[in-house]
Amino acid sequence: MINRSAPVVAVLSYPGLPDAPVRVDEAVWTRAQRTQRALQALGLCWAAAVAAVFLPVLHFVLVPALLLAGPIAALARYREARSLLGYEGVCPACSAALVERRALPSHEEVALRCDACGRGLVLRRTTAA
Numbered sequence: 562m563i564n565r566s567a568p569v570v571a572v573l574s575y576p577g578l579p580d581a582p583v584r585v586d587e588a589v590w591t592r593a594q595r596t597q598r599a600l601q602a603l604g605l606c607w608a609a610a611v612a613a614v615f616l617p618v619l620h621f622v623l624v625p626a627l628l629l630a631g632p633i634a635a636l637a638r639y640r641e642a643r644s645l646l647g648y649e650g651v652c653p654a655c656s657a658a659l660v661e662r663r664a665l666p667s668h669e670e671v672a673l674r675c676d677a678c679g680r681g682l683v684l685r686r687t688t689a690a
């Protein structure tokens with residue numbers, strides 16, 4: 562179950578143009594959920610390492626890399642207290658509607674790219690979480 566945060570006030574900004582308000586959908590993870598997500602990441606990496614044992618030559622690189630990546634990915638997942646689940650807004654540069662339903666780590670500023678004009682945008686929170 563995902564705990565949705567209170568509506569997050571955020572803006573999409575592009576240098577030299579006024580910011581555009583954006584509606585953000587965000588999940589807030591409890592300690593138990595963070596632990597579960599960390600164990601999933603660890604299990605996925607280590608399962609891939611076991612599968613990589615059967616790949617000729619590649620297993621010399623893939624198996625140690627995936628065994629090391631497991632704890633690193635698990636730690637990153639455990640530290641991720643919030644996830645950005647998606648956003649809806651308007652590009653401040655070209656006014657194209659931007660709708661994204663993709664999970665991203667949630668930070669104060671998230672770098673994005675407008676699908677319509679290709680400009681680099683910044684999704685910035687305007688209130689403290």
Ligand SMILES: [Zn+2]
Nearest residue numbers: 652655675678
């Ligand atoms: Zn645009």
